[in-house]
Amino acid sequence: MSAFEIRDPSSIGVAFLGVGRIGRTHLQTLAGIGAARIVVVADLDPAEAERGREIGRAERSTSDAVDAITDPKVDAVIIVTPTSTHATLIEAALRAGKAIWSEKPIALDLDETARVVALWRETGLPVQMGFMRRFDPGYVRARRLIESGELGRIEQFRAYSRDTYMPDAKFIRDSGGSFLDMSVHDFDLARFLVGEVEEVSAWGANIVDPRFEAGGDVDTAVTMLRFRNGALGVVEMSRHSEWGYDIRTEVAGSLGKVVIEADRKTPLTWSRRFGFEADHHENFPDRFEVAYRAEFEAFFRTLADGGTPTPGPEDALETLRLALAAKQSWQERRPVRVDEVTAEVPT
């Protein structure tokens, strides 16, 4: 392992890369985390970089990510640029000896992901990947209950994700498709809560928007999972939800079950004659606001304590492998064993 040491755990120097859709949310969150001191914000677009500097109250902005990564005042690099850039930027930060927090995924390609995992193992530097649902209080509690045996032997897993807003055509083309972009969060939860998956069988359909079919993708899907421990699971995905961001997970065991679903955004229920109404979450920034903050708090706490952050690059690799198996199953119309999807991790 590397001899990575934070100079001042109460003031960790940060380079923040990518002031886009989710980047602006993350910058606002980070600005409220005491241990993080944003030194530099980088975006290819200098105006966005400057806007990010203002949000994060950083010392400076730049349009050059490498300039930000190699800044001597920087201990940790936060990567929120488009997916296609993550592998290169993670490698640059590892080579510069920095700790890293990166949005998921490392890459959409298993070989490229494995190459980054190999370099990460070599350096032993702290790297945390942005699977934020693992930090939502509901999932944290569910995992504790499962680990402590309160649910008994796990028998079934069930999850669905329905998105409020349609992505644009460019996003559909570059996202790797709905299995890698959307169901990936539920696949990660399946691994987090139940364990590794042995085999998948997926169906996809185009019901909602013809742009998905034109982009070689599906807008609706169901993936069945057979876990190594014998449990069975189902992951449903839809690009369409008129009523808001719709996420639910259920794990059932021999002694009990847990359901993780935040179906009300506020404590308000408006009762009227023979009915009632409540507010629904609009999208991921409001549903997972607490989780986004908790994942950064955990990262900086782990850096200060000298521990190994989680989920790390190996989780990103195994969750990607599972998503690729589901995509292959849909494309080839057959069950696919997850170990069919192989990549050599260079030694």
Ligand SMILES: NC(=O)c1ccc[n+]([C@@H]2O[C@H](COP(=O)([O-])OP(=O)(O)OC[C@H]3O[C@@H](n4cnc5c(N)ncnc54)[C@H](O)[C@@H]3O)[C@@H](O)[C@H]2O)c1
């Ligand atoms: N975990 C989640 O809930 C969640 C939600 C949304 C997006 N994401 C992930 O976050 C990442 C960013 O998504 P987004 O929707 O904010 O993207 P976006 O396209 O809105 O923003 C990306 C920003 O990065 C900048 N950029 C591009 N290349 C750069 C480079 N080499 N150096 C510096 N800046 C660069 C762009 O100019 C842009 O401002 C993606 O990987 C996406 O998968 C995760």
